[in-house]
Amino acid sequence: MNVYRYEENPLVTPRDVKPHRDDFEVIGAFNAGIAQYKDEVIMLLRVAERPISDEPKVVKAPVYNVETGELEIHSLDLDDERYDFSDPRVICEKKNGKSFSYLTSLSYIRLARSKDGRNFTIDDEPFIYPSNELETFGIEDPRVTQIGDTYYIYYSAVSPAGVGESLVSTKDFVEVEHHGMIFCPENKDVLIFPEKINGLYYALHRPVPKSTGAPEIWVAESTNLLHWGNHKHLIGLRDGMWDNGRIGGGAVPIKTEKGWLELYHGASKDDRYCMGAVLLDLENPAKVIARSETPILEPEADYEVDGFFGNVVFSCGVLVEGDVVKMYYGVADTSMACAELSLQEILDSLTY
Amino acid sequence: MNVYRYEENPLVTPRDVKPHRDDFEVIGAFNAGIAQYKDEVIMLLRVAERPISDEPKVVKAPVYNVETGELEIHSLDLDDERYDFSDPRVICEKKNGKSFSYLTSLSYIRLARSKDGRNFTIDDEPFIYPSNELETFGIEDPRVTQIGDTYYIYYSAVSPAGVGESLVSTKDFVEVEHHGMIFCPENKDVLIFPEKINGLYYALHRPVPKSTGAPEIWVAESTNLLHWGNHKHLIGLRDGMWDNGRIGGGAVPIKTEKGWLELYHGASKDDRYCMGAVLLDLENPAKVIARSETPILEPEADYEVDGFFGNVVFSCGVLVEGDVVKMYYGVADTSMACAELSLQEILDSLTY
Numbered sequence: 001m002n003v004y005r006y007e008e009n010p011l012v013t014p015r016d017v018k019p020h021r022d023d024f025e026v027i028g029a030f031n032a033g034i035a036q037y038k039d040e041v042i043m044l045l046r047v048a049e050r051p052i053s054d055e056p057k058v059v060k061a062p063v064y065n066v067e068t069g070e071l072e073i074h075s076l077d078l079d080d081e082r083y084d085f086s087d088p089r090v091i092c093e094k095k096n097g098k099s100f101s102y103l104t105s106l107s108y109i110r111l112a113r114s115k116d117g118r119n120f121t122i123d124d125e126p127f128i129y130p131s132n133e134l135e136t137f138g139i140e141d142p143r144v145t146q147i148g149d150t151y152y153i154y155y156s157a158v159s160p161a162g163v164g165e166s167l168v169s170t171k172d173f174v175e176v177e178h179h180g181m182i183f184c185p186e187n188k189d190v191l192i193f194p195e196k197i198n199g200l201y202y203a204l205h206r207p208v209p210k211s212t213g214a215p216e217i218w219v220a221e222s223t224n225l226l227h228w229g230n231h232k233h234l235i236g237l238r239d240g241m242w243d244n245g246r247i248g249g250g251a252v253p254i255k256t257e258k259g260w261l262e263l264y265h266g267a268s269k270d271d272r273y274c275m276g277a278v279l280l281d282l283e284n285p286a287k288v289i290a291r292s293e294t295p296i297l298e299p300e301a302d303y304e305v306d307g308f309f310g311n312v313v314f315s316c317g318v319l320v321e322g323d324v325v326k327m328y329y330g331v332a333d334t335s336m337a338c339a340e341l342s343l344q345e346i347l348d349s350l351t352y
Numbered sequence: 353m354n355v356y357r358y359e360e361n362p363l364v365t366p367r368d369v370k371p372h373r374d375d376f377e378v379i380g381a382f383n384a385g386i387a388q389y390k391d392e393v394i395m396l397l398r399v400a401e402r403p404i405s406d407e408p409k410v411v412k413a414p415v416y417n418v419e420t421g422e423l424e425i426h427s428l429d430l431d432d433e434r435y436d437f438s439d440p441r442v443i444c445e446k447k448n449g450k451s452f453s454y455l456t457s458l459s460y461i462r463l464a465r466s467k468d469g470r471n472f473t474i475d476d477e478p479f480i481y482p483s484n485e486l487e488t489f490g491i492e493d494p495r496v497t498q499i500g501d502t503y504y505i506y507y508s509a510v511s512p513a514g515v516g517e518s519l520v521s522t523k524d525f526v527e528v529e530h531h532g533m534i535f536c537p538e539n540k541d542v543l544i545f546p547e548k549i550n551g552l553y554y555a556l557h558r559p560v561p562k563s564t565g566a567p568e569i570w571v572a573e574s575t576n577l578l579h580w581g582n583h584k585h586l587i588g589l590r591d592g593m594w595d596n597g598r599i600g601g602g603a604v605p606i607k608t609e610k611g612w613l614e615l616y617h618g619a620s621k622d623d624r625y626c627m628g629a630v631l632l633d634l635e636n637p638a639k640v641i642a643r644s645e646t647p648i649l650e651p652e653a654d655y656e657v658d659g660f661f662g663n664v665v666f667s668c669g670v671l672v673e674g675d676v677v678k679m680y681y682g683v684a685d686t687s688m689a690c691a692e693l694s695l696q697e698i699l700d701s702l703t704y
Contacts, residue, residue: 209537227580
């Protein structure tokens with residue numbers, strides 16, 4: 001696979017983003033949804049910030065308080081034996097296993113804009129910020145589907161009640177209308193198809209079941225984008241392959257002559273995140289036509305290998321111009337990069 | 353709370369049910385959905401059957417094969433150290449923790465009918481049987497909501513892909529129309545309200561998130577009963593109380609002057625299942641008005657305490673006649689019983 005990584009990579013880093021509070025620091029500007037709006041490429045950055053801590057033995061966990069509209073800062077002692085701090089992203093109570101009690105940062109969505117798709121100007125203020133009890137731990141990994149003149153933005157809403165997927169919409173990237181949670185916990189990596197298929201909207205989603213089953217990709221249908229049903233299991237993990245740990249949708253499905261092309265992420269059991277592709281039937285997106293045996297993009301550049309959570313390439317949005325797929329992607333849970341691939345080459349690389 | 357348990361209890365036991373195959377034995381006839389159809393009370397029994405095993409060291413796990421339409425029997429050796437057999441209901445691979453790989457029985461839905469609500473005649477054949485790839489481990493715990501002349505029946509669909517909730521409908525308890533999975537994994541204990549509220553259908557549901565959150569009751573809305581959204585967290589576990597382990601909806605919500613009364617099950621951390629109640633706003637079922645501090649029904653009778661999985665009372669359906677709530681309920685994951693309670697007494701017992 002020929003991959004042309006931009007010379008400007010990483011395009012956006014945490015250092016480029018002004019913290020939204022003086023006592024916070026930006027540790028991530030990554031996993032951005034992508035939209036074309038008028039003559040600009042819009043990045044809907046996931047910005048992760050954490051409280052600045054002068055005490056090396058203390059971890060501070062920010063939590064949004066719905067009643068005050070302010071953040072509460074919970075301080076946890078690294079020596080507190082009740083907690084497991086081994087994953088830099090989360091704080092777990094040991095009695096609860098790998099189920100987390102706090103996040104170490106708060107994520108929200110910030111806009112960045114570019115005329116050339118390479119040089120981005122970042123807004124000074126948050127665009128979408130936690131605003132209800134299902135978002136008190138933050139909002140993450142936005143995707144954007146344009147239908148007509150409306151941009152549907154959906155993201156992981158994280159709270160002690162679980163991780164689900166919520167929907168908002170905008171026509172101008174200024175005014176935002178909230179539509180509530182469209183996929184209940186535990187779910188993330190939702191991708192809404194950009195047009196109706198035989199009279200119904202479709203979406204990919206990624207439930208994480210507990211009692212049995214794995215983090216795999218499902219498909220659902222809707223009449224109105226707000227209510228979803230007829231859930232079907234679409235593709236699963238593959239033993240011994242690059243996507244044997246967890247998988248989830250990445251970019252909004254691309255309509256091609258051969259089918260709907262979904263660029264998805266797959267992680268191995270040791271948390272190395274790559275991008276691959278799956279091709280779905282044009283008339284019935286619950287039917288799989290072909291899939292990548294090997295990744296189309298792997299973490300290889302230094303900015304992909306090293307970072308807050310390294311060895312991660314994770315796309316939440318692409319732009320397609322003719323045969324060129326401009327794949328924007330988060331790197332190492334830290335920054336944003338972009339690479340160009342050939343649409344035809346991706347299609348040819350699949351196993352039918 | 354005054355509870356009048358029927359003298360005939362248990363009303364239906366596994367011994368009353370003819371196995372659907374000669375080489376199987378019925379181990380459970382429990383957690384039945386309840387409907388009034390013409391002059392009969394209909395029980396939609398969850399019947400659990402397992403392959404008869406002559407080898408004490410072998411556990412046989414039945415799995416429905418979608419392609420052949422037959423059951424496959426997987427034999428597992430009790431001495432196989434890869435597996436954990438400590439929960440009689442499931443078989444777990446130790447490397448996967450408490451996530452199960454097989455069930456020890458296959459459940460499906462069988463009808464039982466009664467003119468007096470106490471003496472039931474049980475059909476000889478299954479009514480609803482696993483029929484697709486999301487039901488290969490069986491279907492469990494049906495509930496029934498009557499809307500007009502249609503009975504909507506929904507149940508847990510269990511497969512290696514996870515446990516979700518699927519919907520069928522019937523007008524005559526003979527012909528059944530399938531509507532697919534309405535709540536994706538992991539979810540169960542769905543209860544659809546019996547009428548629209550301000551133009552929308554509502555349902556309670558019970559997601560089981562993995563990364564964070566607990567098995568708690570949520571509410572969702574729909575325009576068509578098939579597609580669901582605007583998910584909201586409704587009520588949670590309560591530390592130190594009878595419902596501190598897991599909770600889930602039980603019976604179809606009962607419309608009263610004070611609000612929608614939901615009779616729900618709560619289990620303690622040591623898996624003692626009781627029934628309690630929560631009262632929801634008539635105009636907005638996402639708003640909680642009152643809740644039980646103590647259970648309205650606890651496992652006390654011998655048939656509730658002892659059985660395949662003891663110390664369980666678990667109602668999936670009630671009939672209300674004036675002030676009398678006829679609560680049908682599964683006991684010890686084994687049999688069916690019924691108790692009468694006063695609707696007014698339940699409402700008066702709640703903490704507002």
